[in-house]
Amino acid sequence: MIETKVKEIIARVLNVDIALITDELSSGEIPQWDSVGNLAIISTIEQELDVEFPLEDLFDLTSVQSIVEEVKSLQS
Amino acid sequence: MSQLTINNVRIAGMSACVPATVEDNRTLPIYKDESEALKVIASTGIERHHKVDDGVTASDLSVKAVEGLLQQMGWEPQDVDCFAYVCTSRDYIAPQTACIMQDRLKLRSDCCVFDLPFGCSGWVYGMSIVASLMSHGTFKRAILVAAETNTRNRNPRDTAVRPLFGDAATATALELDPELARPMNFMYGVDGAGFDAVWAPYGGMRNPVTYESLEEKEVSPGSFRRGVDMIVNGMDVFGFAIKQPPRSIKELIATFNIDVETVDLLLLHQANKFIDEKIRKAIKIPAEKTPYCLEEYGNVTSASIPLTMVSRCREQLAGDMKHCIACGFGVGLAWASMEFYAGGVTIPEVITY
Numbered sequence: 001m002i003e004t005k006v007k008e009i010i011a012r013v014l015n016v017d018i019a020l021i022t023d024e025l026s027s028g029e030i031p032q033w034d035s036v037g038n039l040a041i042i043s044t045i046e047q048e049l050d051v052e053f054p055l056e057d058l059f060d061l062t063s064v065q066s067i068v069e070e071v072k073s074l075q076s
Numbered sequence: 077m078s079q080l081t082i083n084n085v086r087i088a089g090m091s092a093c094v095p096a097t098v099e100d101n102r103t104l105p106i107y108k109d110e111s112e113a114l115k116v117i118a119s120t121g122i123e124r125h126h127k128v129d130d131g132v133t134a135s136d137l138s139v140k141a142v143e144g145l146l147q148q149m150g151w152e153p154q155d156v157d158c159f160a161y162v163c164t165s166r167d168y169i170a171p172q173t174a175c176i177m178q179d180r181l182k183l184r185s186d187c188c189v190f191d192l193p194f195g196c197s198g199w200v201y202g203m204s205i206v207a208s209l210m211s212h213g214t215f216k217r218a219i220l221v222a223a224e225t226n227t228r229n230r231n232p233r234d235t236a237v238r239p240l241f242g243d244a245a246t247a248t249a250l251e252l253d254p255e256l257a258r259p260m261n262f263m264y265g266v267d268g269a270g271f272d273a274v275w276a277p278y279g280g281m282r283n284p285v286t287y288e289s290l291e292e293k294e295v296s297p298g299s300f301r302r303g304v305d306m307i308v309n310g311m312d313v314f315g316f317a318i319k320q321p322p323r324s325i326k327e328l329i330a331t332f333n334i335d336v337e338t339v340d341l342l343l344l345h346q347a348n349k350f351i352d353e354k355i356r357k358a359i360k361i362p363a364e365k366t367p368y369c370l371e372e373y374g375n376v377t378s379a380s381i382p383l384t385m386v387s388r389c390r391e392q393l394a395g396d397m398k399h400c401i402a403c404g405f406g407v408g409l410a411w412a413s414m415e416f417y418a419g420g421v422t423i424p425e426v427i428t429y
Binding site: 015038055056062 | 111112115116118119120236296297309311313314315318319322348350351354355357358
């Protein structure tokens with residue numbers, strides 16, 4: 001469920017088809033996922049899923065999989 | 077660990093000058109629609125920035141800032157013993173702009189003047205250099221300018237930078253005052269391996285200007301740049317910004333035994349509100365003690381901390397002594413943190429050019 005929500009948010013924020021948002025996708029692999037896109041993803045997920053990513057973890061939050069795992073960890 | 081303590085020097089006055097022209101990110105022609113712009117605003121906190129007109133340089137803004145400050149303080153140009161000009165968008169390759177400023181501002185011919193070509197860490201570095209010179213005891217009064225015209229050295233069709241950067245000049249008046257001054261404490265950091273995170277590849281001696289370097293190329297879909305334009309590699313900067321500044325501030329706090337409960341103002345380089353807020357929370361400083369001006373002015377590199385002080389803390393700094401921490405970080409990659417006290421500071425309202 002979290003995985004689906006995260007993918008929906010990423011697709012909406014980057015304004016791309018959700019089919020592009022695979023588990024393996026990471027920043028830089030599509031032009032929309034640049035640094036500003038990355039910040040938009042992280043900040044939107046914080047707001048919509050009510051989580052607060054710790055500063056020290058932000059560096060690693062650059063792929064669909066890493067974001068999903070981090071959200072799961074914070075919500076558990 | 078390089079650290080420095082400077083005694084007997086205080087901030088006596090501050091001023092800022094910004095261009096009258098404002099670019100609103102919502103209406104920038106680089107976006108397909110407003111929703112794209114709103115996304116950038118939401119993730120950076122930057123809504124608009126001020127932009128110089130053609131032909132206006134950082135030194136032009138600086139003259140206004142310094143003249144406004146001297147007038148408000150009742151200082152004469154002849155009173156200034158030292159003048160430092162922090163800026164990377166200098167008027168000419170040679171001479172250094174501070175020499176030209178000596179004439180424009182009518183400073184004494186025996187005034188100690190110099191440029192400091194720093195980026196975002198420049199105000200903190202500049203404070204330490206000028207205050208250190210003053211602490212020897214012979215320079216009584218100094219002016220530190222931190223200014224930049226970022227819109228002139230970045231491509232307006234570069235979608236990664238146009239919404240983020242603005243132009244501004246600031247002036248900080250420093251005075252040797254053993255009675256009122258409290259110690260200033262500094263920590264420094266640099267990672268030269270990251271020099272190409274924020275850089276202009278062409279136009280220096282390593283890669284002189286060529287015909288090819290003046291040709292605009294599409295560097296990503298819909299985004300254009302020339303070889304002489306400033307490049308900001310966002311992901312590299314992001315990785316740096318979330319790592320070094322908080323570490324530097326924590327080192328400052330530990331080294332100088334700072335009780336964060338007593339801190340009145342956390343003054344962060346204004347590059348991205350989301351990242352700055354993460355830093356603030358990591359340092360455990362309340363939101364009301366962390367002012368921002370980036371929504372109105374964007375990232376004005378070395379001018380961002382003093383512009384925040386002038387535009388957002390004017391009344392606070394004019395009153396009783398405030399305990400402050402500042403951290404500048406960016407191009408270099410370089411960063412510097414500073415603990416200082418400021419009170420009774422003369423600050424005119426932001427001047428428009």
